[in-house]
Amino acid sequence: MELRQLQYFVKVAQKEHVTQAAEELHVAQSAVSRQIHQLEEELGVHLFMQKGRNLQLTPVGQLFCKRVEGIMKDLERAVMEVHEFLDPENGEIRIGFPHSLGIHLIPSVVAEFRNRYPKVKFRFKQGMYPTLIRDVLSGEIDLAFVSPFPHSHEQIGGDIVLTEELHAILPPNHPLAGEKSIRLEQLKDEKFILFGSGYSLRPIVWDACIQAGFTPHVSFEGEETDTIRGLVAAGMGVSLLPEMALFQTNRLEPAKVKISEPKVTRTIGLIHRTDGKLPLVAQSFRTFLLNYFGLQQNIEAVCKPDIS
Structure with missing residues (x-):
């Protein structure tokens, strides 16, 4: 499981659309789809289900997303703390x-x-x-x-x-x-x-x-x-x-x-x-x-x- 996969997963969950997520991430739509597919294969579950033209988190996807969002916030905080340690005034x-x-x-x-x-x-x-x-x-x-x-x-x-x-x-x-x-x-x-x-x-x-x-x-x-x-x-x-x-x-x-x-x-x-x-x-x-x-x-x- 890679950090990139988690980042792509959270963005698709937020946008409920692969194309919009890819545009915001500045990557190809196929790259986002591939990373989500690999993540689902590794977990052995479906994280999204189709709802009209949009994607919606499955129940297990909602559970996973909540945990991943917490991990991403902790990671963001860790990076911030390192930067503050090196330059506390910035x-x-x-x-x-x-x-x-x-x-x-x-x-x-x-x-x-x-x-x-x-x-x-x-x-x-x-x-x-x-x-x-x-x-x-x-x-x-x-x-x-x-x-x-x-x-x-x-x-x-x-x-x-x-x-x-x-x-x-x-x-x-x-x-x-x-x-x-x-x-x-x-x-x-x-x-x-x-x-x-x-x-x-x-x-x-x-x-x-x-x-x-x-x-x-x-x-x-x-x-x-x-x-x-x-x-x-x-x-x-x-x-x-x-x-x-x-x-x-x-x-x-x-x-x-x-x-x-x-x-x-x-x-x-x-x-x-x-x-x-x-x-x-x-x-x-x-x-x-x-x-x-x-x-x-x-x-x-x-x-x-x-x-x-």
Whole structure:
């Protein structure tokens, strides 16, 4: 069994088509077909079955593919660790984060880190809370900012790096737009524009409204902070967003008002797998981030080595 066979197998499994896999691998279609056939002969099983014009993994093919993908990720990590050992300032950091942190926080911390280590590369992945947790566990990413912090997850470790207040956002001509602060119950008769289910901000806002004594009437669900801000600014409803999602980016902006009661906040955590060693460059970035947020006392001994 050769590494090339496994690479070709995984690519065909992903594309479900030999021709498309061959094009992406930059090899002849016959070469891919031959390697897959040799692999099946060696294993003594059929890994694929025909489904229309596409190929589909057989049940045993699905089992084999899951294991092979893990092997390929481990191999990729091993190669990366060798390169980092030879040149630690030229490594790659794979980090995930929710959309709301991509407006200001992520660009700020990455820019400051790259000022110190300009050759370090970053691979970014935006996603919802469940997706980021899954990608950390699978090894797809090394670190992730998530909200809320997963306190009770056995396979996830990390630190709360920030507790952020949420503000009410209102149309500019709203009667309460000029107030310094309001009670959330003052918005009980308003139409709310919230994130859809699966986004961590939705239950935070929903629970705050329940605590304030009312169930929010949701008129629209969005997937991005800019969309929600724009709809509120256009007079379509009201919402609650964290401070970091309210940096002005457009001419048409909603009014931001502090909520005095109840206090509405979200925790932002920096997480990693507890059963896997972070690459040296990712350890260094984590150390940098904990210092950046003033959490030096939480830095574990294994993270003390820095790029030098």
